Amino acid sequence: QLQLQESGPGLVKPSETLSLTCTVSGGSMSSSSFYWGWIRQSPGKGLEWIGNMYYSGSTYYNPSLKSRVTISGDASKTQLSLKLSSVTAADTAVYYCARAQGYLYGVRMRWGAFDVWGPGTMVTVSS
Amino acid sequence: QSALTQPRSVSGSPGQSVTISCTGTSSDVGAYTYVSWYQQHPGKAPKLIIYDVSKRPSAAVPERFSGSKSGNTASLTISGLQAEDEADYYCCSYAGSYTSLFGGGTKVTVL
Numbered sequence: 001q002l003q004l005q006e007s008g009p010g011l012v013k014p015s016e017t018l019s020l021t022c023t024v025s026g027g028s029m030s031s032s033s034f035y036w037g038w039i040r041q042s043p044g045k046g047l048e049w050i051g052n053m054y055y056s057g058s059t060y061y062n063p064s065l066k067s068r069v070t071i072s073g074d075a076s077k078t079q080l081s082l083k084l085s086s087v088t089a090a091d092t093a094v095y096y097c098a099r100a101q102g103y104l105y106g107v108r109m110r111w112g113a114f115d116v117w118g119p120g121t122m123v124t125v126s127s
Numbered sequence: 128q129s130a131l132t133q134p135r136s137v138s139g140s141p142g143q144s145v146t147i148s149c150t151g152t153s154s155d156v157g158a159y160t161y162v163s164w165y166q167q168h169p170g171k172a173p174k175l176i177i178y179d180v181s182k183r184p185s186a187a188v189p190e191r192f193s194g195s196k197s198g199n200t201a202s203l204t205i206s207g208l209q210a211e212d213e214a215d216y217y218c219c220s221y222a223g224s225y226t227s228l229f230g231g232g233t234k235v236t237v238l
Contacts, residue, residue: 039229046130047165047173047217049227060225063128096172100227103161110221113163113178120172 002027004097004118012125018087022080022097022118029055029077035100035111038071038082040093041120048093052100052111053080087125094120131156131218131230138236139208147233149201149218155228157199161221164194164203167232168214177203205235213237 008020022036029036037052051061053071061069070083080097098114132150139145149156149164156162162180165173175184177194180201191206201220205212218230 046232047219047229049219049229052227062226101178110161111227112161112221113175113184113219114165114173115175115178115184117172117174
């Protein structure tokens with residue numbers, strides 16, 4: 001059974017870089033049928049899609065965060081990482097990693113629902 | 128990109144039906160069948176309950192949860208509301224140009 005687990009510092013200083021890791025167990029990120037993504041939720045607020053990575057390493061980002069976000073995977077295809085630079089208090093949130101279903105749309109791949117989620121990890125930006 | 132529009136809250140008595148709307152544009156909800164719905168209880172991760180507009184991911188998701196779409200608006204209906212359905216619900220749509228959009232969330236209260 002596929003499981004995802006986020007990990008990383010719970011406290012980050014303003015202007016620094018937030019770095020998180022998502023460890024995949026019970027499977028890997030090597031299938032062409034899925035994307036792997038990050039989603040966050042600020043306290044008391046809704047969900048915000050941050051970005052996705054395809055098994056090939058191609059990445060796709062929320063336009064509002066694109067200049068500050070980097071998503072990457074490791075060689076073993078079992079860890080997904082998130083780096084968010086120049087953080088402010090507005091980046092305080094629970095960060096989730098999730099798997100998204102991939103679909104062939106014409107001749108290109110797209111993704112649909114996020115079907116497996118990690119439990120999330122709270123990150124606070126504060127000095 | 129703006130978040131998809133959902134009502135802030137809906138409520139119903141046990142056994143009643145409630146419907147949550149999710150309004151987007153012709154570039155997201157109206158353009159694709161990749162609309163999904165998530166249930167989130169306090170302190171928990173979201174759980175997928177509907178994908179591809181109207182499909183339930185497994186038998187573990189009760190049949191009382193159903194989804195539909197008309198034009199730029201998707202809907203989630205909970206029939207036969209139960210106490211354990213009290214939660215926050217979020218819609219999500221593929222939004223073109225390799226992006227996803229979530230709705231602002233709807234709190235469902237069981238009276």
